[in-house]
Amino acid sequence: MAQDAVLKVPPEAAASQVPEGTDLIEWYYERGYSDGLPLVPPTPEKVKAMLTALGGEPARRVARVPPRWGSLTREVLAINTVMAGCRPEYAPVVEAAMLALCAPPFNLNGVQATTHMASPLLVVNGPVRREIGMNAGHNVFGSGNRANATIGRALRLMLLNVGGGWPGLLDKSTLGHPGKYTYCIAENEESSPLAPYHVEKGYKPEDSTIFVLAAEPPHSVTNHFANDPEGILDSICSAMSTICNNNAVSAGHCAVVLGMEHAATIAKHGWKRHDIRHYLWAHSGNRWGDLYGNGRYGKVYNRNLPVWYKREPDARTPIVPSADNIHLFVAGGEAGRFSAFIPGWGHMSTPVLRAVSGAAPSAGGPQCVDGTCYL
Amino acid sequence: MRTLQVYDPRGVVEASPLASAPRAKSLKGLRLGILDNTKWNANKLLRGLRDRLAKKHGFEAVNYYRKESFSLSAAPELIDEIAANNDIVMTAIAD
Numbered sequence: 001m002a003q004d005a006v007l008k009v010p011p012e013a014a015a016s017q018v019p020e021g022t023d024l025i026e027w028y029y030e031r032g033y034s035d036g037l038p039l040v041p042p043t044p045e046k047v048k049a050m051l052t053a054l055g056g057e058p059a060r061r062v063a064r065v066p067p068r069w070g071s072l073t074r075e076v077l078a079i080n081t082v083m084a085g086c087r088p089e090y091a092p093v094v095e096a097a098m099l100a101l102c103a104p105p106f107n108l109n110g111v112q113a114t115t116h117m118a119s120p121l122l123v124v125n126g127p128v129r130r131e132i133g134m135n136a137g138h139n140v141f142g143s144g145n146r147a148n149a150t151i152g153r154a155l156r157l158m159l160l161n162v163g164g165g166w167p168g169l170l171d172k173s174t175l176g177h178p179g180k181y182t183y184c185i186a187e188n189e190e191s192s193p194l195a196p197y198h199v200e201k202g203y204k205p206e207d208s209t210i211f212v213l214a215a216e217p218p219h220s221v222t223n224h225f226a227n228d229p230e231g232i233l234d235s236i237c238s239a240m241s242t243i244c245n246n247n248a249v250s251a252g253h254c255a256v257v258l259g260m261e262h263a264a265t266i267a268k269h270g271w272k273r274h275d276i277r278h279y280l281w282a283h284s285g286n287r288w289g290d291l292y293g294n295g296r297y298g299k300v301y302n303r304n305l306p307v308w309y310k311r312e313p314d315a316r317t318p319i320v321p322s323a324d325n326i327h328l329f330v331a332g333g334e335a336g337r338f339s340a341f342i343p344g345w346g347h348m349s350t351p352v353l354r355a356v357s358g359a360a361p362s363a364g365g366p367q368c369v370d371g372t373c374y375l
Numbered sequence: 376m377r378t379l380q381v382y383d384p385r386g387v388v389e390a391s392p393l394a395s396a397p398r399a400k401s402l403k404g405l406r407l408g409i410l411d412n413t414k415w416n417a418n419k420l421l422r423g424l425r426d427r428l429a430k431k432h433g434f435e436a437v438n439y440y441r442k443e444s445f446s447l448s449a450a451p452e453l454i455d456e457i458a459a460n461n462d463i464v465m466t467a468i469a470d
Contacts, residue, residue, distance in 0.1 A: 014382050014383045014384070014386075015380050015381070015382050015383075016380075016381055016382075016383070017378035017379065017380060017381070018378060018379050018381050019376055019377075019378060019379070020376070020377040020378060020379055022379060022381075024379065024381065027381060028381075031383075033383075033384050033385070041381075042381075042382050043380070044380050047382065064389075065386070068388060069388060069389075069390065070385055070386035070387065070388055071386045071387045071388070071389055072386050073386065076384060076385070076386040079382045079383075079384045080384045083384060107446060107447060109446075109447075109448070110446035110447065114446065115470070157384065161384040161385045161386070162384070162385055162386040302415075303413060347444075348444060348445075348446035348447070349446075
């Protein structure tokens, strides 16, 4: 994608005509509108169906997408969503995710432009997962499911086309990661022994939500020997406690995805979500001295970490500032004693949870999780 | 001729071009603003440059500012303050 093509202001009308017989896949490639994979050529019928699923109003602006600050109207969202291969029923999830990504606390401007490899991870909760056929089971982070693959891809196409996040141009990521093609999963609520993520955060089980986190790729956690929560969680703590993931040096938020077997073993001992998150927080971290070469390069303060971290060689440096900054999900197939740690980008971006409908979480009353209500 | 409809997926950029400030011919007697983006080594680089430039040019004032976060745009109030109280501004990333 040439710089002038990225920064040029397109005409008001998104549609134009080409001679019949034009190879449309090549036509879109030539204009640099692709993530590298062939696009589904949008037809007026497909764009219209997508717009109808969004509730019409093609000129309505959903967001401005940084760093190019292109105007994402519903029509532009529909065009990119068709191009990604989405079915119309995915459209509300895509729109909610773009609203979350463009919410100021997420700092999409920074996420898009950073030299770090972070890419938005999208996790979907609630009935919409089943309604649109998302995969929350085997190979949940992998290939093979249209909804997971194309919803994540639609977001990336908009970050590229509307946000201008073209590699080397406005996206300065040194390495990137494979999740920059698509990075979208659903929580396996049906098989999980724990309450769903969005219920922990105050939504009702029947609400459908999306969660976005600027994230590194998943780091696999293998543990085939432990039959108790401590043994499994110690392995996850080990994966969390490296000196070079971006949380270690920039704090912020991270995600942990428990596989089904690990979740079942932990839940069998009566542990709840908050027990798991607090154990992970309390028993992960790095020795301050190890983070900065044990003084080999002089004294380092690191302003990216909270002021209350003790900056002494033997002090424990937490991976994230609190157990609430660990976002816990349960996903994957029924067989296999694996989980995953997903480092975030750092304090520069705050994850966003949003109902697909835009409704706020239920207000008032105790917050109930796993049958326990907090008054 | 029969045609097919194609689409531009980029969305409109609603922005008007801004002119650059005229380049200062001499730095002598000007008010220098320094914007530290709070990256790892920005303060070291900027303070070093400040000291060298101040020795050479004789500024009327040198004002040092810090962004809240290196990954966020400077707050509009900070930009206004810098614009009101300085003739030239220097910044750096220094990762």
